[in-house]
Structure formats: structure tokens, C-alpha cells
Amino acid sequence: MPRPRETGRREIKRRQTRLALITAALRLADERGADRVTTDEISAAAGVSPRTFFNYFATKEDALVGDPMEGSGELSLPPGPLLEALLTALAPAFEQIQKDRDLWLLRMRVIGANPHLLPLLIAAAASAEQRLAQDIAVRDSLPDGHPYPPVAASVANAAVRVAVCRWAEDRDSRPLIDHVREAFTILTTI
Amino acid sequence: MPRPRETGRREIKRRQTRLALITAALRLADERGADRVTTDEISAAAGVSPRTFFNYFATKEDALVGDPMEGSGELSLPPGPLLEALLTALAPAFEQIQKDRDLWLLRMRVIGANPHLLPLLIAAAASAEQRLAQDIAVRDSLPDGHPYPPVAASVANAAVRVAVCRWAEDRDSRPLIDHVREAFTILTTI
DNA sequence: AACAACTTTGCAGTTTCTGCAAGTTTGGTT
């Protein structure tokens, strides 16, 4: 019985290694600045060989930026009003981010201190946005080229971005999903 | 009288060199694939030393992606309805792109053939989008954190992206700005 | 002509990143 793609020591170990590389990269970059850290040092700090680093990330920057929506997996949008559908479909991703709050704060600090990383984060978010637009088009069975899906995805992306920023500065640590909900309801009032 | 930042052999030569590097990079990448071209080859084809390449671009990819809005300079948004203001403010950029049509088609082909470049193009567009959001906020004197500017800029970006795609496939070669106008008017009907 | 500002270039050196060919671990089968 071939395990789908979830559990199994293999997958667990992979996640661990990946996380170890990411946190090592971020911690070192936070201490000395992103370009004063080498992939060799990151690998050493994560306890793997230098070559292994590139089994996980194509570039050093990728380890620093990470995949913003790695928690979302294959998202299937339920029917109903779009914003509510997005909330439920993206909830797992937001929960994952919530769990990794400290890591995210660290990451945002590093990106803030190393502006050349920002475009990469934006690019990652944009990729997620495009996938989202595709999913919206499928859900509402809209023809290719219809402007609604990309526009909606674009707006949702902007709202999430704002929500994440507020969440990051929120001393009360209200869960991220609350901030997203708030941003979405603001959207409906425009 | 210190020339502002426009004419002068210096600036002209810089533009020429930059353009030569970009076209050389794109042509070579188009022939053999982006990762089968070295910065040394690009420099040689452009007639400059290998070291000079990095005076113009931080990375090889930057030469391939270019700056989507290099023609816009410091844009000042006139008053009035936003979409019309955007049209007039961005017109110079669109004209520049129109002039470089062949270069842009080549670039889009290269990016299509080398998907790892797409995120970088998206990131460049996103940077432009953020600058635009800032300009919108200033124009309408909206407080920092107001959702309108980023959302509007985001939507405008999406519209321009669609317009550029149609323009690229337009056999009649209708000017880019017409396509943008069209996309914008579609927006108003949503 | 002379001077300052900017640009190109070469050189030396480090870091990034890749391909390949071992080894090692894991998951599943008989």
C-alpha cells in the first residue's frame, strides 16, 4: 500500500531537514546580514552536508524566503460567496503560519534588513496568487481570459498582505485568520 | 550648469551599453536557453568586458528580465478619475514599450521558455505596483494603511498584465495603450 | 589646460551552483 504523500518517516525527516535549513539560514542572516552567510555555514548549522542544501533549495535566497503558502496544499474552493470560500480554503495555510509565528517574524525582520529579498517574497506570493486565480476560474467555470479571476485573486492577495502585516505588529497575538477576516470584511465595504 | 539626468554623451552611452547587454543576453538565451549562456558571452557579444556586465546588472537574470517600467520615470498622477489619471501618467512607459516591441516579444518568449525567470518578472512588476500604490496614496492624500491605494494599484497591475498579453498576440499591432485603455474600461463595468 | 567625477577594465579571490557516481536509508514485497 503506497502511502499517498503524507506520513512516513521519509516525509517527516524531509520536513525536519527543510525546517532546520530555513531556521539556520534565517538565524545566521539575522545575526550578520544575509550576504555574510554562506550555504556551507547554513548546512553545517542544520547538520547536513553542503551539497544537501541544494537538494532542498535552488538558491540561498530561497531558503530565506521560503514558500509562503506551503501549508495550503491542493486547495479546493467550496461554493458560495468568494471571500468566505477563500477563508475556509486558506484556513489551513493561515493556521500553519500561525504555528510558525516566530519564524515568520524572524523572516520578516530579515527581509526588512535585506531589501533585495523582498522581490523574491513578492514573487512567491504572486505565484500563489496565480494559482488562486486559476482555482477561482475553475470553481466558477469562467472561460480563460475572463478578467474576474485574476482581479479577485489580486485583491485577495492584497488583503492578505495587509492582514499579515497587521498580524505581525499585533501585540495581542490575535490569530492571523482573524486579521484576514477583518481585511476581507473591509473589502466588502468598498 | 550640471545637466539634470537626461542628455549628455555619458547617459546616452550608458543607455546604449545597457540595451546592448540586454539584447545580447536575450538573443543568446533565445538560441540556447537561458542557463546555457554565460555572463562572459553576453559581455563579449555586447562589446564590453566581463566585469562591466556587473556594473549594469546585479545578476544575469536581471539582464534578461529588465525593468518593466523603466520608461515611466518619476510619474506624477494628475487629478480626476483614477483610471484616466493612470492612463496619462503611464502613457510614456507604454510608448517606450511599444517602441521596443520586438525586444519585448523576444523577452516574453525567453521567459516562457525559462519559467524560473517568471517570478522575477512578476517581482519587478510588483515593485512597480508598490510604487504606484504609494503615488495613489499621495495623490488622494490617504493615510498610511488605507486599503484603497494597494487594492487599486493591484487591480491596475492585473489589467495592464492582461493588456500586455493581448498586445503581444495582436497581429494587427494595435498600440499597447489601446489595449490598456480597453482593459481599463472593462474594469469599470465590473 | 587642468581638475573632478564617472566609467571601464583587469585581477585575484570567494561563493554559488551543477553533474555525476558512489553510499545510505526507507518502504514495500516475497
Added chain:
DNA sequence: AACCAAACTTGCAGAAACTGCAAAGTTGTT
């Protein structure tokens, strides 16, 4: 348990990317 295949790690060798610096060469100004 013994076995096998797929996945993962690792080391090595090497190409290519990238940086800092200082010496030229250009351009703009007085």
C-alpha cells in the same frame, strides 16, 4: 527475514557567478 527499488545524502570536481580593489580611460566643468 531477506530482498529490492526508490528516495535521499554525500563527496568530489569543476564551471560559472559575483565582489572588492586599484589602475587606467572618458567625460563634464572651470
